[in-house]
Every structure is written in C-alpha cells, then in structure tokens.
Amino acid sequence: xxxxxxxxxxxxxxxxxITIRLTASEAHSIGRDALLMAxxxxxxxxxxxxLRTGANSRDAGSPAPTVGDWAAALRGLDRLAPRxxxxxxxxxxxxxxxxxxxxxxxxxxxxxxxxxxxxxxxMMAKPPDVWEEWATTPRPE
Numbered sequence: 001x002x003x004x005x006x007x008x009x010x011x012x013x014x015x016x017x018i019t020i021r022l023t024a025s026e027a028h029s030i031g032r033d034a035l036l037m038a039x040x041x042x043x044x045x046x047x048x049x050x051l052r053t054g055a056n057s058r059d060a061g062s063p064a065p066t067v068g069d070w071a072a073a074l075r076g077l078d079r080l081a082p083r084x085x086x087x088x089x090x091x092x093x094x095x096x097x098x099x100x101x102x103x104x105x106x107x108x109x110x111x112x113x114x115x116x117x118x119x120x121x122x123m124m125a126k127p128p129d130v131w132e133e134w135a136t137t138p139r140p141e
Contacts (some may be wrong), residue, residue, distance in 0.1 A: 031139035037083065043076020086131025089123060093132070096120060 002021045022034060046058065047070075055062040056069050095105060106116040128136070 029138045033134075033139050036079075040076050040080045040083070043073055044080060047073035047077060082131045083134065086129065086133075087135040090128065090132045090135040092120065092123065093128065096124065 004019045004021070020034075020038065022030065027034065050056055050065045050069065050073065053062075054064060056065045059069075092105065096102075102116050102120060103113055105120070106113040109116065
C-alpha cells in the first residue's frame, strides 16, 4: 500500500488530492471494505474541516454547517471507531501470537506497561469480537 498526495490542482487552487493505492493482494483480501473505509475517512476529514473553519466547503458558497451536515458527519464517524478498535485489537493479538513483548507494545502504543498488561490479559481471555472478525476475515469482491 502506498499513500500519496498532490497539493493544489492544475488551476492553482489550494485543493489537495490524496491517493491510497492498494497492492493486488491487499485489494483482493480487503475487497469493498477498502472503499467503505475510504468513505468513512472522507467523513472524518470533512468533519474536521467543518470544525476548524465553521464552514461546509462541500456546499455552494461554503455556508455554516447545518444540523443535517453534522448528522451526516456523525453517521460516518460512528462507523470508524469500532472498525479501528477491532483492527487494532486483531493486530495486538497477532503481535502477541508472533512472540511480541508487552513492553515493546507499551512503548509502541505510548501507554504504561501495566495498562497494556491488563488490557492484553483481558483481550486474550475472550474470543475475538465481531469487529476483530471483520478485520481478519478476507472479503474479496
């Protein structure tokens, strides 16, 4: 996977284009969930821009966001957290299964060792939840 961006556009605007290119293997295993995640991330960036500017740049004239705009942003954002958590938890399980240390995990995640030890013990004591299953189950198109 590669991520690239290109500032501006041919007309000299301050737009930014972000491109995420998946390898064939990534595209095959993730399938349409890649598009779903891109759409959710789009909602996140849109919400951040509205919060930072007080304007909805996606509507003509960039008016102030409406209740409907905030609701649309929340619809996208609400879908992000469980998917990120499930993916993180699945990566933690894989990391530990491959012999990773809790000390290194604490360092990588920038949390106290005791917190990581408690969290991983709790996690490993139960089967993966629906979002970990979502993250680990191939979804070819």
